[in-house]
Amino acid sequence: MKLCEFIRPTSLSEARDKLRELGPQGMALAGGTALHFLQDQTTRRAVDITRLGLSFIRKEGDFYVVGATTPLADIQRYRAPDWTLHEVCRRIATHQVRNISTIGGNICRVFPWADLPVVLLALDARMVVFSDKEEEIVSDEFFDGQPTQRFADGSLLTAVKVPLLRAHQGFGVVKVSRNSAAFSLVTMAVSLELDGEVIKTVRVAAGGAVPFPRRLPTVEAALVGREAKSEVFREAATKADSDVSWRGRESLSPDYVRQLAEVSLHDALERAVSFARARNA
Amino acid sequence: MNQYPMTVSFTLNGEKRTFATAPGENLLDLLRRSGLRGTKFGCGQGTCGACTVLLDGRAVNACLLFVGQVEGREVCTIESVGSFDKSSEIQQELIDGSAVQCGYCIPGIVMSATALMKAETKYDDEIVREYMDGNICRCTGYEKIWGALRRVLDRREASLAKVEGSGSKS
Ligand SMILES: Cc1cc2nc3c(=O)[nH]c(=O)nc-3n(C[C@H](O)[C@H](O)[C@H](O)COP(=O)(O)OP(=O)(O)OC[C@H]3O[C@@H](n4cnc5c(N)ncnc54)[C@H](O)[C@@H]3O)c2cc1C
Ligand code: FES
Ligand code: FES
Numbered sequence: 253m254k255l256c257e258f259i260r261p262t263s264l265s266e267a268r269d270k271l272r273e274l275g276p277q278g279m280a281l282a283g284g285t286a287l288h289f290l291q292d293q294t295t296r297r298a299v300d301i302t303r304l305g306l307s308f309i310r311k312e313g314d315f316y317v318v319g320a321t322t323p324l325a326d327i328q329r330y331r332a333p334d335w336t337l338h339e340v341c342r343r344i345a346t347h348q349v350r351n352i353s354t355i356g357g358n359i360c361r362v363f364p365w366a367d368l369p370v371v372l373l374a375l376d377a378r379m380v381v382f383s384d385k386e387e388e389i390v391s392d393e394f395f396d397g398q399p400t401q402r403f404a405d406g407s408l409l410t411a412v413k414v415p416l417l418r419a420h421q422g423f424g425v426v427k428v429s430r431n432s433a434a435f436s437l438v439t440m441a442v443s444l445e446l447d448g449e450v451i452k453t454v455r456v457a458a459g460g461a462v463p464f465p466r467r468l469p470t471v472e473a474a475l476v477g478r479e480a481k482s483e484v485f486r487e488a489a490t491k492a493d494s495d496v497s498w499r500g501r502e503s504l505s506p507d508y509v510r511q512l513a514e515v516s517l518h519d520a521l522e523r524a525v526s527f528a529r530a531r532n533a
Numbered sequence: 534m535n536q537y538p539m540t541v542s543f544t545l546n547g548e549k550r551t552f553a554t555a556p557g558e559n560l561l562d563l564l565r566r567s568g569l570r571g572t573k574f575g576c577g578q579g580t581c582g583a584c585t586v587l588l589d590g591r592a593v594n595a596c597l598l599f600v601g602q603v604e605g606r607e608v609c610t611i612e613s614v615g616s617f618d619k620s621s622e623i624q625q626e627l628i629d630g631s632a633v634q635c636g637y638c639i640p641g642i643v644m645s646a647t648a649l650m651k652a653e654t655k656y657d658d659e660i661v662r663e664y665m666d667g668n669i670c671r672c673t674g675y676e677k678i679w680g681a682l683r684r685v686l687d688r689r690e691a692s693l694a695k696v697e698g699s700g701s702k703s
Pocket of ligand 3: 632633634635636637638639669670671672673
């Protein structure tokens with residue numbers, strides 16, 4: 253992709269109007285790091301959205317609200333007792349890339365290796381989209397297909413709302429990659445709620461080795477109402493096959509990737525349960 | 534057609550500068566064609582770190598940044614850190630520790646270490662690894678680079694602690 257103009261709007265509505273006016277020629281530009289992955293030779297006009305006051309993290313009611321242009325490095329460094337996004341952000345790309353690329357850029361155009369969609373699906377996050385007014389979209393709907401379609405009319409993501417974890421709730425994520433800058437081979441994320449030792453509710457999402465990040469409903473069904481222990485996790489993880497077909501990656505066979513995914517899912521469940529227990533202790 | 538139809542202004546190594554440029558040009562190309570050749574081109578895609586510069590004090594890949602993104606901001610390159618004649622502490626330690634082979638990765642490594650020293654006051658291995666995880670060296674096996682970094686960071690941490698200690702006494 254080539255840029256033929258660089259536009260720096262001063263307000264959100266100006267950015268939206270500009271993108272509407274430009275139509276398919278325009279493109280919101282956050283960190284700009286994804287443009288290098290787009291191999292097509294089209295020429296676009298970039299509308300810089302990083303100076304519109306959309307970089308922040310704050311607690312609002314039952315949510316952490318993360319501004320769309322908040323760099324991954326800021327998300328990684330943020331700390332609060334029930335903050336869940338730092339661990340995965342630490343594992344995305346490199347220090348330098350995390351300083352530029354943003355949460356919005358990671359989820360508005362989903363690449364197969366994107367890690368945040370997996371985590372946000374598991375956490376049941378809400379995406380705030382600004383068109384003529386702000387609208388909240390639940391993660392299942394937002395990631396039900398490539399989100400770029402949603403922004404074709406000049407709409408912009410302004411924030412991501414991550415539900416605060418309540419007592420008895422926990423979260424865990426496991427990402428496997430060859431080295432720190434390498435793309436995910438497998439990313440597995442889990443959020444759950446315990447009732448004593450029993451899993452009351454659970455959301456499981458997978459990415460990396462699948463064509464598009466998605467939830468694993470068969471695995472979820474195999475966990476609800478069961479005791480939170482290793483054998484149960486292992487058995488449930490084998491059901492992932494019914495929800496997805498694993499792709500071979502970087503010379504690893506699909507069967508190896510499947511095993512990697514099952515082990516990662518087991519570990520993500522262990523982490524989510526420890527998280528929940530530690531918060532109740 | 535004019536190759537550089539727009540201008541960009543930013544603070545470069547402490548000096549306000551304006552450059553003729555094109556919307557699609559990246560910061561690395563602009564720096565190198567302007568004579569600042571210390572910043573290197575390695576991969577051009579954000580994986581090797583040879584092109585690391587500081588943007589408002591943070592380490593970033595100059596190869597990934599479009600020039601328009603740095604308008605009005607502050608960029609520091611390796612030229613602001615030290616030179617052959619006047620090397621900085623970290624550069625000297627890398628030389629003294631025989632941590633430089635071909636040297637291609639070194640400007641990027643020095644810039645990442647500079648970002649670390651600017652932003653942090655404690656340098657446990659975990660934070661050093663975090664700041665350095667975007668710099669690849671194909672020659673040295675990292676051992677000597679890590680040793681040189683550790684020596685500088687340990688000295689710095691000790692001297693920062695001393696300053697803090699003396700402050701609390703008075
Ligand atoms: C070397 C390297 C390794 C990487 N490894 C990983 C990895 O392992 N895992 C991972 O998850 N990511 C990884 N990434 C990051 C990822 O691939 C993207 O580059 C990054 O997330 C894009 O963020 P950005 O802010 O730079 O977005 P941009 O490049 O600015 O934008 C990306 C897309 O989203 C659109 N967009 C951005 N913000 C908005 C908004 N607010 N509203 C509407 N549309 C918007 C843009 O128009 C564009 O289409 C890696 C990147 C690099 C360079
Ligand atoms: S040249 Fe920029 S990261 Fe390799
Ligand atoms: S010294 Fe040659 S790449 Fe590092």
